[in-house]
Amino acid sequence: MRRVVFNQKGGVGKSSIACNLAAIAAAEGKKTLVVDLDPQGNSTQYLLGRDITSLKDTVADLLEQTVSFSMFNRRPDEFVHATTHANLFVMPSSPELDYLERKLEAKHKIYKLREALKKLSDHFDAIYIDTAPALDFYTRSALIAAQRCLIPFDCDDFSRQALYNILGEIQDLQEDHNPDLVVEGIIANQFQARASLPRKLIQELTDEGLPVLDVRLSSSVKMKESHQAGQPLIHLAPKHNLTRQYRDLHRLLNGETVETEPL
Secondary structure, eight states: OEEEEOOSSSSSOHHHHHHHHHHHHHHTTOOEEEEEOOTTOHHHHHHHOSOGGGOOSOHHHHHHTTTSOOSSOOOGGGGOEEOSSTTEEEEOOOTHHHHHHHHHHHTTOTTHHHHHHHHHTTTOSEEEEEOOSSOSHHHHHHHHHOSEEEEEEESSHHHHHHHHHHHHHHHHHHHHTOTTOEEEEEEEESBOTTOHHHHHHHHHHHHTTOOBOSOOOBOOHHHHHHHHHTOOHHHHOTTSHHHHHHHHHHHHHTTOOOOOOOO
């Protein structure tokens, strides 16, 4: 399954969600890949613990060979890096993505990521794509390449208005480029269960018929500690409440029944 984590708003937890869901899948024995399409490289640094400026064989290198003449293009799996965790791999980001974007757009290479990830689907049980907080060439490429889309939602009214725009953009892309793409769910992230506004917003979105997932991810300093340590929660704090929530979310996405707390 190829999943993209997407929201045009920054700071909503896209990298945290992509990496922690991937880490749980890997810990359960699934060969799992994270593709980092954000030039900031947060997922890359989180899982590899390295500055992206020093990395070679990145997603930018994979895409650059589609606009440069070569007799022998390298296979997509040659741009995949192993992490220190079993079954967990990364196709790292690069600052070169910013420079490369205009060239890729000019040569209409919007489907090249999908071609590469379809090939990698033969090698991996699960692929998670992390995106930048923008509807740019790379994010569109990811939405075209994916089968499922997860939308992190920060529980405030500004995020709610942005959510409607995001769903509209996805609908346009589904109609024009990827009719098989499914919005798998809206994830309430950094959820404060004791505050009335987040509960009210989630209830209203649910009443509108939007696909709000029943598992909500709470706000915790443990996530920041996880980033600093370069260790997904399943490895840093396997018994923490937020880790349990991520486990429940992973189970829910895989069709299992989970117990959820009422709003």
